[in-house]
Amino acid sequence: MTELTLKKRRPLWYNLSPLNLPLPGLVSIFHRVSGVALFVGVPWLLYLLEASLSSPESFESFKAAVSHPFAKLCLIVLAWSYLHHFCAGIRYLAMDIHWAAELSAARKTGGTVFVVSLILTLIFAVAIW
Amino acid sequence: MVNRNLVGAHYGLGSWMIQRMSAVIMALYTLVVIVVFLVAPPSTHSAWKALFAQGWMRAATLLFLASLLLHAWVGMRDVYMDYVKPIGLRLTFEVATILLLVVYAAWAAQILWRV
Numbered sequence A: 001m002t003e004l005t006l007k008k009r010r011p012l013w014y015n016l017s018p019l020n021l022p023l024p025g026l027v028s029i030f031h032r033v034s035g036v037a038l039f040v041g042v043p044w045l046l047y048l049l050e051a052s053l054s055s056p057e058s059f060e061s062f063k064a065a066v067s068h069p070f071a072k073l074c075l076i077v078l079a080w081s082y083l084h085h086f087c088a089g090i091r092y093l094a095m096d097i098h099w100a101a102e103l104s105a106a107r108k109t110g111g112t113v114f115v116v117s118l119i120l121t122l123i124f125a126v127a128i129w
Numbered sequence B: 001m002v003n004r005n006l007v008g009a010h011y012g013l014g015s016w017m018i019q020r021m022s023a024v025i026m027a028l029y030t031l032v033v034i035v036v037f038l039v040a041p042p043s044t045h046s047a048w049k050a051l052f053a054q055g056w057m058r059a060a061t062l063l064f065l066a067s068l069l070l071h072a073w074v075g076m077r078d079v080y081m082d083y084v085k086p087i088g089l090r091l092t093f094e095v096a097t098i099l100l101l102v103v104y105a106a107w108a109a110q111i112l113w114r115v
Helices: A003-007 A023-054 A056-067 A069-096 A103-128 B014-039 B045-053 B055-083 B087-113
Strands: none
Touching: A023 A056, A023 A069, A023 A103, A023 B045, A023 B055, A023 B087, A056 A069, A056 B045, A069 A103, A069 B014, B014 B055, B045 B055, B055 B087
16 A cells, blocks of 8 residues: 555545536536426427417417516526526537547536526527516 | 346437437527527517428427437436336336327427418
8 A cells, every 4th residue: 555545534525415516517417407397398388389380369378478477487497498408418419529528628618508508598588578 | 147127228329329319400400490580580470380381390390399309208217217216116207208208299290280
């Protein structure tokens, strides 16, 4: 055993709270949470698509439904979920082909995912409000 | 010996590949829709309907929705495999998810073909 390993303090206690995740870990858990949110949102979005396409009358009821503040809030949450899932997904596809897969690059692109998806969500929120 | 079980992973690249291919299809469709909305935002019912009456849009949307449902299946199954440990409960969740996704697929096809 080398001197180095003897000097290490054991046992090691890591703080594994989700709030203490490194940036790439946060991208990952939000990728999962946003994916589940989108799965839950699918029936509502299909319902809205159907209403918007069926007839001029149902189009009006679609417009009325999405003009409610709570519906707008739900749409913004779903938009953020989609955009985060989209950006993080592009990042994972890039990593599949070994692009930006090193730790320092992964931290940078992880930060970019949050910034870009939040800016796009803000644009969406302003556009629909 | 490989210990395979009914509601475990399929120990192969199939799901992995479906997840990636469907992601690429959805990403491309998303960009197309963003371009459509930037170039000529369909604000009336007739413009919105005319957009979906075009063959390419209908086909692309159906491809997108099929990708979405396959992608949702792979993702939700990953979630169940990570968090739902009792086999019976996991199988129930998986079957319920498959049934839901099949219903959504039929519903989506119906929406698009009635335009």
